[in-house]
Amino acid sequence: MPIIECVPNISEGRRPDVVSGIVAAIAAVPGIIVLDSSSDSSHNRSVVTLAGDAAALQAGVMALVEATIAAVDLRGHRGEHPRLGAVDVIPFIPIEGVSMADCVKLARDVGAAIATQFSLPVFLYEEAATTSARRNLEDIRRGEFEGLAAKLALPEWTPDFGPAAPHATAGAVVVGARAPLIAYNINLATDRLDVAKKIAAAVRHSSGGFRYVKAMGIPLADRGIVQVSMNLTNAEKTPMFRVFELVKREAARYGVAVLESEIVGLVPSAALVASAEWYLQLEGFAPDQVLEQRLRAKRG
């Protein structure tokens, strides 16, 4: 059975009863597995992690949109995280037995269905984007809900599906397909924030580092140390072990040691297996030598 992950972000993180009602509406859809749900009060935002096949996820996302736009009115919404819609962003991620092309098709099908059923403007992003100007979520989201009417009036921001005007209370939805994202942090045995910031600059794409790394240096004040906080946006092409080794080397240049690293949330098995392969110098290793993977393949 093919496995697709879907990680919708909704603009509600302060009313647990509302969030649990929305999650319950998704979980009631046959074939949907809710892997995780977490809310951030200062962001006023929740992230739900779902898995299933294409048909189940499409039905699950429709249930999510219906429940969310019934409960969330962006006109009174405040929070630290930028947002364009009540249902802000819906990425589909290939995990096993599906291609990125399958997820792009699913994103476009779901985007069209959302626009039709709920009269919402829909933008397609990342791998599902229809133009390069719409690949980056940040570019689509710039101006936020409050600037959406003006943005949609510009010819270059005609939505991919649905009306060229915001939904009065729910704004717009961004739907797309992308590689799995790993939230990966490396803690340094120092309180020198400048060192964390310099290392973040060395490793991240925007300032000349690895293509699929976003990074910033932040203090962990309660522990008296600093952290290189990262998102690895394609761990197949920019793998964890390479990022870890570069951060360790850069830290050594300042006489600083790596204390530990941490993964926040979920990580695909393949990212860890790739790290084991590299460090153990495993040659000729095939993924189906992993017992659990062989088992899944044989079960079909």
Added chain:
Amino acid sequence: MPIIECVPNISEGRRPDVVSGIVAAIAAVPGIIVLDSSSDSSHNRSVVTLAGDAAALQAGVMALVEATIAAVDLRGHRGEHPRLGAVDVIPFIPIEGVSMADCVKLARDVGAAIATQFSLPVFLYEEAATTSARRNLEDIRRGEFEGLAAKLALPEWTPDFGPAAPHATAGAVVVGARAPLIAYNINLATDRLDVAKKIAAAVRHSSGGFRYVKAMGIPLADRGIVQVSMNLTNAEKTPMFRVFELVKREAARYGVAVLESEIVGLVPSAALVASAEWYLQLEGFAPDQVLEQRLRAKRG
């Protein structure tokens, strides 16, 4: 669903039609998944890898024994590998959602059933052993099929189940429970066999090394290099990364580099994840952060 692995070794590796007939008899049992089957002609021996729950594996093993003793007559059997029976050894291995105690119980249930149904002497070994003298397979197997009648006549070698005399054509069966075994080899960038042998001696339990490592140094003549060939008999307690790092350090002492390592056959996901955790210095990592594991747990 709990997953138990079972890796029966049978004394037939030269007649592919006989082996495939035996494998087909196992595969016909509902709930059994045949993960792998490989035959070695010089050993005249085949290894079948099965997975399932306890009930399915018990039925599958009974089918295996019936088909094997019907086809294999040890009186004419020659091969390099020591063996006591037509069905030589049947280990049960806990993989997921089962304990070692569950596998010990299964081994004893299956051992009793084999003795009753096929009038075969059965020894229990490793975790399922009834005395410490029977923990090691090598001790039970010493004397082989040809010495079995004399061995069974000794009071200390009364079988755990079944008659105290060999089955005329099928000898005896050894049934047990053990941790997953990883066949792990490290290739050195040298043709110096003495170096491989010295490293093997340093790393293996029998000569003072790690408790759960068996190792020998062998030449890979066709490649002009040498190999430290190992079995890791409990990779939870003696993990791959620690073995790799020790071999690398010992090799450096002789001015030799590690060329690569290799895993032969299957490896439990946990062994690779543990290596990634160690090298990446991951703190606070929980197995259910692995997406596929979370998915299996949520599916129930």
